[in-house]
Amino acid sequence: EIRHIPRPEDWPGRLERLFYCMNGLAEKHTVDCSIVIPVYNEETNIRLLLPELQEVLDNLHKTYEIIFVDDGSSDNTTKIITEAAQQRPEIKLITLRRNFGQTAAMSAGFDAAVGDVIIPMDGDLQNDPNDIPKLLERIDEGYDVVSGWRINRQDKYWTRRLPSNLANRLISLTTNVHLHDYGCTLKAYRREVLQRIELYGEMHRFIPALASWIGVKVTEMPVNHRARTHGKSKYGISRTIHVILDLMTVKFLLSYSTKPIQIFGLLGLISMFSSVGLMAGVVYTRIRYDMVIANNSMFLLSVLFFILGIQFIGMGLLGEVIMRTYHESQGKPIYVVANTVNLPGYCPGLPG
Ligand code: UDP
Numbered sequence: 322e323i324r325h326i327p328r329p330e331d332w333p334g335r336l337e338r339l340f341y342c343m344n345g346l347a348e349k350h351t352v353d354c355s356i357v358i359p360v361y362n363e364e365t366n367i368r369l370l371l372p373e374l375q376e377v378l379d380n381l382h383k384t385y386e387i388i389f390v391d392d393g394s395s396d397n398t399t400k401i402i403t404e405a406a407q408q409r410p411e412i413k414l415i416t417l418r419r420n421f422g423q424t425a426a427m428s429a430g431f432d433a434a435v436g437d438v439i440i441p442m443d444g445d446l447q448n449d450p451n452d453i454p455k456l457l458e459r460i461d462e463g464y465d466v467v468s469g470w471r472i473n474r475q476d477k478y479w480t481r482r483l484p485s486n487l488a489n490r491l492i493s494l495t496t497n498v499h500l501h502d503y504g505c506t507l508k509a510y511r512r513e514v515l516q517r518i519e520l521y522g523e524m525h526r527f528i529p530a531l532a533s534w535i536g537v538k539v540t541e542m543p544v545n546h547r548a549r550t551h552g553k554s555k556y557g558i559s560r561t562i563h564v565i566l567d568l569m570t571v572k573f574l575l576s577y578s579t580k581p582i583q584i585f586g587l588l589g590l591i592s593m594f595s596s597v598g599l600m601a602g603v604v605y606t607r608i609r610y611d612m613v614i615a616n617n618s619m620f621l622l623s624v625l626f627f628i629l630g631i632q633f634i635g636m637g638l639l640g641e642v643i644m645r646t647y648h649e650s651q652g653k654p655i656y657v658v659a660n661t662v663n664l665p666g667y668c669p670g671l672p673g
């Protein structure tokens with residue numbers, strides 16, 4: 322049965338909202354494992370993935386749910402999943418109103434998931450369902466997060482593998498969670514790890530780092546990676562740039578009150594002292610030798626750009642924080658649900 326969730330602005334009032342949430346609580350139950358799959362125009366892949374995934378999960382003899390999040394697909398993705406879900410109640414679908422991006426879609430799935438363990442994966446067959454039992458084994462060993470490591474990553478070298486190798490090094494250097502492959506979607510989380518973590522941008526890869534604040538046992542596990550055979554990748558090199566910019570935000574958010582001002586204050590002081598030093602040099606040569614060195618103006622210009630750069634970074638960080646505060650204070654969601662299948666009582670935006 323397809324349930325249409327009214328848009329928040331259409332809800333008559335808070336009471337109505339409360340009703341929706343309580344309805345959700347009343348019907349709440351858990352399963353052993355939730356698979357969360359964001360999909361954006363993956364019709365061919367889903368047809369092949371579903372039987373493969375179900376076979377693996379059925380052999381586990383655990384209770385499970387497969388939550389697809391349709392991130393504004395315009396092909397038959399929605400139709401195929403809806404049909405599958407109508408036959409099997411453990412297949413669930415959240416359709417977003419438009420394309421919100423992989424992280425937001427994943428977040429929608431996390432909010433709906435009721436599994437003790439939550440496993441996100443790609444819907445394009447690049448992650449291998451056969452790795453799921455192994456991930457669960459590691460969770461049973463006592464880890465809170467098991468992160469997949471695509472040792473034989475099947476993506477283009479120059480635009481994907483090389484930049485993401487560099488980004489991985491950088492993330493490992495700057496956060497206290499050391500992994501080889503942060504970007505791998507296939508990971509396993511205990512549900513409590515995902516609570517209270519706000520995701521946006523390209524942030525899904527920083528969940529382990531963000532979660533490290535509450536104290537988690539993280540491990541990495543080699544997983545199989547398969548080349549994309551159907552449909553197109555939605556990302557190129559620009560993704561790595563987004564990742565690096567998001568990394569700065571994560572650093573900032575993790576480092577609380579004093580560190581940012583220490584870092585930026587120090588940089589600011591250094592640049593101010595050097596500009597004063599340069600100015601003194603210019604004045605000295607003017608008085609002592611009565612000459613103007615033409616290159617000085619160029620040098621000053623570069624100093625000026627240096628200071629500008631610092632200001633931009635600082636403003637970018639401030640902007641991020643203000644935006645985050647704004648989002649939180651407005652209760653503005655990072656995704657909006659159009660409708661759901663097999664998710665009665667699901668209240669968008671609230672943890673499952
Ligand atoms: N995806 C999504 N929304 C987007 C882009 C991608 O839900 O805006 C899904 C996509 O359908 C796939 C997964 O995210 O299931 C990974 O995307 P993709 O394969 O394009 O990324 P890559 O493997 O190239 O990093």
Ligand code: MG
Binds near residue numbers: 549
């Ligand atoms: Mg892919």
